[in-house]
Amino acid sequence: MGALSHIKVLDLSRVLAGPWASQILADLGAEVIKVERPGVGDDTRSWGPPFLCDTNGEETAESAYFLCTNRGKKSVCIDMKSEQGQETIRQLADECDVVLENFKVGGAAKFGIDYATLSARNPKLVYCSITGFGQNGPYKDRPGYDFLVQAMGGLMSVTGVPDGAPGAGPQKVGVALTDIMTGLYATIGIQAALAERERSGLGQFVDLALLDVTAATLANQASNYLVGGMVPTRMGNAHPNIVPYQSFVAADGHLIVAVGNDAQFSRFVEALGVSELAQDVRFDSNQSRVANRESLVPLLQRPMLERSKNEWLQILEAAQVPAGPINSVDEVFAEPQIQARGMQVEMAHSLNPHLQLVGNPIKLSRTPVQYDRPPPTLGQHTDEVLESLKSS
Secondary structure (H helix, E strand, O other): OOOOOOOEEEEOOOOOHHHHHHHHHHHOOOEEEEEEOOOOOOHHHHOOOOEEEOOOOOEEEEEHHHHOOOOOEEEEEOOOOOHHHHHHHHHHHHOOOEEEEOOOOOHHHHOOOOHHHHHHHOOOOEEEEEEOOOOOOOOOOOOOOHHHHHHHOOOHHHOOEOOOOOOEOOOOOOOOHHHHHHHHHHHHHHHHHHHHHHHHOOOOEEEEEHHHHHHHOOHHHHHHHHHHOOOOOOOOOOOOOOOOEEEEEEOOEEEEEEOOOHHHHHHHHHHHOOHHHHHOOOOOOHHHHHHOHHHHHHHHHHHHOOOOHHHHHHHHHHOOOOEEEOOOHHHHHHOHHHHHOOOEEEEOOOOOOOEEEEOOOOOOOOOOOOOOOOOOOOOOOHHHHHHHHHHO
């Protein structure tokens, strides 16, 4: 039995942030009913190529994007624009612990499936709404998308090559990180509300905004401004508060060195053959190294050019200096550690019995994640779910 096998979720969300949250809940054992538009489904079903190929090598209608965030769910097609469809959703919500949606502010109320309506029928309901900008404030009615909010939330201002260097300019993160982080925060908020319900017997409204999450996850960069008055800028692969904590160029390419304290710095410069730098007053503490970054980094880069990436990685591992390769995605899944941790899983999809997906990183000792329900085809469980509703 999964850790959340006693929880039933009605997922009215689409694209990524909401489905990411509901997939985590499903991975942890919750029963998740995903409501989709008849004939169309979740927007991401058409976001390809690539698409899943069947056993004959022929492309199906299942996009890789949809497959990455919808395992563990039951797909039910309901026309929520119709009165009958809206009443069906209300009846499903009566039997659920959680409702998750990402309509624009006020959108759910137009269909009579908002928190006020559903909680009046089911006071124990935990209702999570994900929007771009939240339920209040001057931007609440604006549509919100990950790329847009990465820019507005400051993330792009600290991501990319610094001004004055080749290729300078702000960059988005290579995955829809704001959506994913919002899905994670939504999962935390939902579980907190469920835990509190054990005491009060009542559900509550959980309000998640992409912009809020982006601001929250600026972490030390935000604190550098709020505490120190420093407005962070793009630094490429360097770190604003730690030196050396960046990429270096070896004889055959790049690698990462992440020195986190003075002892590691001493071991690093000894491995490079420039141990005298550890006694230099300009570099003998992290504070000094940050102040003298421009002088230090070239002194470290010079010896790095004398060996290959793999040679340095072996040397630095032996010296207990944190370092690693910059892997491509195929190299990530070839890593023995990723394989040992079960981060690539196979599921028997109805169109291909060998569907490969990324595993869940949560490792629970007594109630581990079970991969027993592959991402559904459109409307795969409509009859099953609606028939059970009639009989209840």
